[in-house]
Amino acid sequence: MRWGDFVIIAAVLLAAAALAVFLAMQAAGDRLYAEIWKDGELTQRVALTPDTRETIDLDGHNTIVLDGLTARMAGADCRDQVCVRTGTLSRAGQAxxxxxNRVVLKLVGEKNEVDAIVS
Structure with a gap:
C-alpha cells in the first residue's frame, strides 16, 4: 500500500463519520413526540416524557402503548403482525x-430553539 491509499481510506472514514454525526443530529431533538397516523391523517401527537404512561386503542384494531420515552404497537388484529414485531421505538425517526389497518406510529424529535432573548 502506498501513502495515497492511506489518504483515500482516511477521507472515506472522515466522510462516513461526518455523515453519521449529521444523521444523528437530524434525528435528535430536545423533545420527543409519538405521532399516530390513521388513513394518512395525524390523529394524535403525544409528547413523551419519563412520566408518560398511556395505552391508546384505535377502534379495536390496534393497541399502542406509550411508556416513558418509548412507544410500541402492542397489539393488532391483522394477520401478519409485522407492526407488533417491530418492537419498542425509542429514537426519533423510528416507526x-x-x-x-393503515396505521403508522412514529417518533419525531423537535428542537427547542430560541428565537430571541429579551432582558
Missing part, C-alpha cells in the same frame, strides 16, 4: 407500520 411501526400496520399496512392492513
Amino acid at each position: 411501526a407500520v400496520c399496512l392492513p
